[in-house]
Amino acid sequence: MEFRNELVKICEQYPKFKFNFHYRNWETDFLRFYQSQTNYNISKTSVSLSTTMYKGKKSYSFSLKNPTRAKLLEKIEEAKMIIDKLPEDPDFIDLEDDLTKTTEKEKVNNIEKVSLDKKIDILKKLANVVEPFDFKIYGTFICNYKTLYIINSNGVNKREINSPIFLEVKAVSNKNEVTVLETYGGENFNTFDVDRFTKDLVIKVEAATGEIVDVEPGEYEVVLAPRCIGEYFGYLESSMSAQSLDAKMSFFEDKLNKKVFPENITLTDDPEHPDLINFDYNHDGHIYKKLPIIEKGVFKNFMVDNYYGRKLKMKKNGAEGAGFVMETGNKTRDELISSIKRGLYISSLHYMNFINRKETSVTGLTRDGTFLIENGKLTKVVNNLRFTEKISDVINGIIDIENRSYTIPSSSNYGEFGIYSARMPHVKVKGFKISSSTRTV
Amino acid sequence: MKKLVYDIINKLDIPEVTYADVRFTNTDDQIIYFEKGRLRHFGSDYDSIDLGVRVLVNGCWGFAGTTILTNVSIENMIKKAISNAKVGSKFRKEPATFKKLKPIKDSYFFKPKEDPFLMDDKFKIDFHEKIAQKLVGSKKIVYSYVYTVLYRQYKVYANTEGTFVDSLVYDTMPMMYVLASEGKETMCRTWPGHMNGRRGGFEVVRNTKLEENADTIIEEAIKLLDAPRIEEERADIIIGGGHLALQLHESVGHATEADRIFGKEISYAGKTFIKPAMLGNFKYGSKIVNIYSDSKNEGGMGFHLVDDEGTPGATLDIVKNGVLVGQQTSQENAPLLGLEPSSNMMASFADDIPLIRMTNFCLAPGKGTLDELIKSTEHGYYIDFTKTWSIDDNRNNFQFTTEIGWKIENGELKYIVKEPTYYGITPEFWGACDAICGPEEWEFHGTFHCGKGEPGQSMHLSHGVAPARFKNIVCNVKA
Numbered sequence: 001m002e003f004r005n006e007l008v009k010i011c012e013q014y015p016k017f018k019f020n021f022h023y024r025n026w027e028t029d030f031l032r033f034y035q036s037q038t039n040y041n042i043s044k045t046s047v048s049l050s051t052t053m054y055k056g057k058k059s060y061s062f063s064l065k066n067p068t069r070a071k072l073l074e075k076i077e078e079a080k081m082i083i084d085k086l087p088e089d090p091d092f093i094d095l096e097d098d099l100t101k102t103t104e105k106e107k108v109n110n111i112e113k114v115s116l117d118k119k120i121d122i123l124k125k126l127a128n129v130v131e132p133f134d135f136k137i138y139g140t141f142i143c144n145y146k147t148l149y150i151i152n153s154n155g156v157n158k159r160e161i162n163s164p165i166f167l168e169v170k171a172v173s174n175k176n177e178v179t180v181l182e183t184y185g186g187e188n189f190n191t192f193d194v195d196r197f198t199k200d201l202v203i204k205v206e207a208a209t210g211e212i213v214d215v216e217p218g219e220y221e222v223v224l225a226p227r228c229i230g231e232y233f234g235y236l237e238s239s240m241s242a243q244s245l246d247a248k249m250s251f252f253e254d255k256l257n258k259k260v261f262p263e264n265i266t267l268t269d270d271p272e273h274p275d276l277i278n279f280d281y282n283h284d285g286h287i288y289k290k291l292p293i294i295e296k297g298v299f300k301n302f303m304v305d306n307y308y309g310r311k312l313k314m315k316k317n318g319a320e321g322a323g324f325v326m327e328t329g330n331k332t333r334d335e336l337i338s339s340i341k342r343g344l345y346i347s348s349l350h351y352m353n354f355i356n357r358k359e360t361s362v363t364g365l366t367r368d369g370t371f372l373i374e375n376g377k378l379t380k381v382v383n384n385l386r387f388t389e390k391i392s393d394v395i396n397g398i399i400d401i402e403n404r405s406y407t408i409p410s411s412s413n414y415g416e417f418g419i420y421s422a423r424m425p426h427v428k429v430k431g432f433k434i435s436s437s438t439r440t441v
Numbered sequence: 442m443k444k445l446v447y448d449i450i451n452k453l454d455i456p457e458v459t460y461a462d463v464r465f466t467n468t469d470d471q472i473i474y475f476e477k478g479r480l481r482h483f484g485s486d487y488d489s490i491d492l493g494v495r496v497l498v499n500g501c502w503g504f505a506g507t508t509i510l511t512n513v514s515i516e517n518m519i520k521k522a523i524s525n526a527k528v529g530s531k532f533r534k535e536p537a538t539f540k541k542l543k544p545i546k547d548s549y550f551f552k553p554k555e556d557p558f559l560m561d562d563k564f565k566i567d568f569h570e571k572i573a574q575k576l577v578g579s580k581k582i583v584y585s586y587v588y589t590v591l592y593r594q595y596k597v598y599a600n601t602e603g604t605f606v607d608s609l610v611y612d613t614m615p616m617m618y619v620l621a622s623e624g625k626e627t628m629c630r631t632w633p634g635h636m637n638g639r640r641g642g643f644e645v646v647r648n649t650k651l652e653e654n655a656d657t658i659i660e661e662a663i664k665l666l667d668a669p670r671i672e673e674e675r676a677d678i679i680i681g682g683g684h685l686a687l688q689l690h691e692s693v694g695h696a697t698e699a700d701r702i703f704g705k706e707i708s709y710a711g712k713t714f715i716k717p718a719m720l721g722n723f724k725y726g727s728k729i730v731n732i733y734s735d736s737k738n739e740g741g742m743g744f745h746l747v748d749d750e751g752t753p754g755a756t757l758d759i760v761k762n763g764v765l766v767g768q769q770t771s772q773e774n775a776p777l778l779g780l781e782p783s784s785n786m787m788a789s790f791a792d793d794i795p796l797i798r799m800t801n802f803c804l805a806p807g808k809g810t811l812d813e814l815i816k817s818t819e820h821g822y823y824i825d826f827t828k829t830w831s832i833d834d835n836r837n838n839f840q841f842t843t844e845i846g847w848k849i850e851n852g853e854l855k856y857i858v859k860e861p862t863y864y865g866i867t868p869e870f871w872g873a874c875d876a877i878c879g880p881e882e883w884e885f886h887g888t889f890h891c892g893k894g895e896p897g898q899s900m901h902l903s904h905g906v907a908p909a910r911f912k913n914i915v916c917n918v919k920a
Binding site: 028030031032033034035036037038039040041042043044045046047048052059060061062063065066082085086087088089090091116117120123124127136138139140142168170172177179246247248249350351352353354355356357358359361362363364365367384386388389390411413417433435436437438439440 | 479480481482483484485486487488489490491501502503504505506507508509510514518521522524525526528529530531532533534535562563566570583584620622626627703704705707708709711712714792794828829830831832833834835837838840842860862864866892895896897915918919920
């Protein structure tokens with residue numbers, strides 16, 4: 001709190017300049033396990049300040065770890081010497097000036113609430129239930145706690161706290177390495193139901209004990225698990241920003257308010273959803289509220305930040321794609337599967353990458369449990385498969401949607417290991433293109 | 442900071458700690474980034490300090506790191522590392538072991554030809570602005586950028602075996618990109634491609650010859666808009682050094698990290714198709730394929746005196762005459778495979794735990810120049826500059842797209858093709874390698890962005906390669 005006030009004072013102290021500060025306190029407690037035992041435990045703490053200093057349309061950025069007023073003033077004096085030498089960015093107009101705040105919510109520090117002992121008790125239980133199937137557990141059990149202050153010379157002075165929990169358990173067969181995945185993510189550990197988690201994991205393990213087969217390349221009817229459709233929307237998010245429009249890489253260029261997908265597709269970006277990891281502000285400090293992205297197949301909004309909003313003369317909205325929620329349909333998961341004579345159930349995707357971002361063409365692989373559907377039932381394990389597809393074709397191919405959705409946690413992994421989430425149902429897709437087999441599980 | 446590290450390692454030299462190491466890093470970096478001809482970001486991160494302690498207690502690893510160097514914070518870090526190991530050991534069936542190491546006391550200071558951190562900022566900005574302006578000269582170029590990342594890291598490493606080493610290295614990563622469009626379709630070109638990191642200072646930026654190549658990539662990006670795609674189902678392909686470095690990285694480098702064999706990376710990076718029984722007999726490639734790990738070559742970013750658990754730098758064969766003979770290992774994993782530790786345990790910063798990482802991971806040269814290789818190819822494609830990369834959980838099935846390819850007919854480059862895409866199964870693909878260019882074409886390529894581990898780490902590493910030819914490869918995959 002003290003240093004936050006120092007940053008406000010510094011903004012006032014240098015009226016010829018403008019400042020944008022991101023002051024973070026971040027810690028993590030990170031348990032990694034393999035072969036039903038601990039791999040290692042990591043605890044990390046970090047205090048850092050990212051600063052961008054502006055003089056008119058010129059800017060210079062620097063970072064400090066463990067910042068103090070004295071260190072910051074020293075850096076500002078150095079920056080004053082540099083900034084005049086720099087060329088202008090004519091597209092820079094001003095920093096964020098929307099001062100709208102949320103209530104500064106306090107959040108339980110889950111690093112303290114979910115102790116290492118508690119994590120290990122849960123993992124021992126999970127290891128025990130998969131052992132009779134000759135499986136072992138592998139994965140991570142993470143808690144982060146981050147306080148971010150966003151302060152700028154236009155009077156933005158906002159705080160956001162995140163306290164996410166992320167449990168990812170892969171059960172792997174000792175016999176043949178067939179793998180299945182169960183995850184939990186959120187900020188309220190009271191919502192973690194260990195019995196339900198265990199039951200869901202065991203159902204998947206039971207399905208994974210069948211024969212392993214390969215399938216030929218071609219088009220299949222598939223049921224995509226919630227994390228798969230979440231991942232496709234996650235990749236498509238790179239086309240939903242004003243920045244992608246500016247870079248001429250957006251699939252949605254010239255498609256605003258036009259029908260791009262079938263009527264059953266509705267997607268919102270909802271950072272306040274009660275079942276998701278919540279965020280208050282975008283990186284500028286603009287308030288981050290629920291925003292429709294696709295409504296009944298019609299593309300409704302780009303996600304617009306301060307810089308590109310001003311540059312492209314678009315209304316900024318603070319959305320960042322950190323809380324995607326897909327509207328549910330009217331079928332149960334079992335109904336989706338039972339309606340397929342011969343097809344695939346895909347649990348998870350791996351190493352997806354764009355071939356052409358604007359065209360949404362990608363290649364990637366299935367992972368952590370791919371199953372053959374025969375006569376409406378999961379019958380066999382299938383080797384991991386490669387798909388080469390346009391994401392737009394996958395979404396256009398959605399013919400049925402499950403009537404419930406699931407919280408899907410994911411991580412950004414690098415830097416300060418951000419944990420995010422989405423709310424997605426199972427979907428049934430026709431004409432899903434498998435381009436080759438990996439010949440392994 | 443040497444004294445700080447020395448004091449901490451002494452505190453950890455206690456009976457309950459089987460082994461411990463301490464690292465301190467002080468990292469400087471600077472980024473110059475022009476987008477569409479304009480300076481979009483110029484930033485420096487100097488004196489970024491990190492400290493980390495790893496301990497082996499009760500057969501379990503514990504780690505703690507911090508950026509806060511107060512006495513209280515350091516004491517808490519030490520206690521936390523030990524308690525993490527102790528609590529973790531309650532869920533550990535097979536104790537981790539650590540073989541005794543010969544202590545090493547040494548220093549290494551790399552001296553760049555042009556220290557970028559002593560150069561005038563205005564000069565560096567002007568240098569890049571000139572290139573940025575060249576990239577926006579054509580109406581068909583709808584987006585462009587040019588950037589350079591400058592980096593140096595000072596590290597102090599000590600362990601309870603008595604090793605104490607400090608080092609200073611400089612790495613540099615320049616890149617430029619253009620996107621061409623005449624409306625709907627877009628095509629891109631980069632220079633020098635995605636394997637653009639090198640050991641060195643500003644001389645790396647100069648050697649990359651960004652300005653000299655700007656017109657070429659603009660012209661090629663525009664030509665790609667109207668270029669045909671590969672139509673054949675299979676073709677012989679010659680892969681240029683920049684992209685071959687990534688092919689080697691993904692399909693051999695990661696596949697031969699021993700932690701993957703034991704499932705330690707299943708939760709994120711994945712597994713490997715390699716099993717312990719394959720060592721010494723598995724045919725990984727054709728007889729001309731020789732691949733080695735070499736942390737003793739000062740020319741690459743993977744050079745070190747000792748790795749981050751005190752194992753001296755080493756050169757070892759991974760694939761010899763096409764047969765899998767080695768693995769990249771750690772002190773803990775090597776004995777499980779009957780191998781010696783290979784000096785591959787590295788962490789990005791001191792507050793990251795060391796992992797098995799590629800260092801300088803190389804394909805040995807063969808014979809002849811690239812021109813000679815093209816001349817000896819009747820029909821095929823010469824491809825380079827990575828656009829898309831993807832490989833499966835077991836590192837067995839890969840698919841790559843490059844930005845550009847050139848059709849070869851009767852030993853001559855005829856015309857360009859867009860987005861050449863090929864796929865393969867790792868050992869079959871390396872088994873189809875029938876020619877590798879000679880030492881005159883062999884050079885280091887590298888990246889700052891090899892991702893692995895959780896929490897994630899981005900590693901600087903290098904690949905020494907020369908262009909090579911692969912026969913009868915599937916290259917008709919389309920979205």
